[in-house]
Amino acid sequence: MMGTYGNLVNELVIPAREARAFEVKRGQIFRIHQITGGQVGDCVFYNADDYREMFHVGQTWAINGILGTGTSKSFPHFYSKPPRENLMLTVVADTVRNHWGNMGGRCSRRLYALRDNLTEHRSCQENLTEALAPYGLTGDDVFDIFNVFMNVELHPDGRFTILPTQVKPDDYMDLRAEMNILAAVSACPADTSPTNNGKSNPLGIKIYQP
Ligand SMILES: [Zn+2]
DSSP, X not given: OOOOOSEEEEEEEEOTXXXXXXXXXXXXXXXXXXXXXXOOEEEEXXXXXXXXXXBOHHHHHHHHHHHTSOOSSXXXXXXXXXXXXXXXXXXXXXXXXXXBOSOXXXXXXXXXXXXXXXXXXXXXXXXXXXXXGGGTOOGGGOOOOEEETOEEEEOTTSOEEEEOOOOOTTOEEEEEESSOEEEEEEEOOOOSSTTTTTSOOOEEEEEEEO
């Protein structure tokens, strides 16, 4: 079911190992989609009218869990961080329903140095910082991440294992903006872990005006 929602008003390709920022008006629907398959995205979301209000992964997991609407891998309602806790986004379609929606982490220079002894590797933290710079935001503003398409097994003892993402070339997730949104999505450059099956690929964005 490749749904569409009226007029396509914008589309962009996020090159492999890079990030892009884009704005979505309240009521518009944006799609994060695969191009080659096998690619995870690291996403941040802000209230486009007040960047102090931003997506909070912990409260989102908590509220969806308490209300019985979702799990750490799939939930329909994305909330902003306390004290606001407003509904920011609603999932209207999702062909995957297996994401990593309870951590808020991302790959970073520090992480590649600690884990892989690499000092020059691009990272989602760095990518998102670059993409958001034109909006006056800095690395300190890159707060909680939604790890779209990321396949992680959470073990009963609290450990987790990163597994290869299962996404196919025609997979996508559609989200309706419940406020004016500034979004940034990084095509995760991870190639030293199973995250992207060892290779970074592009991602696509489409924005619809219903
Ligand atoms: Zn990453």
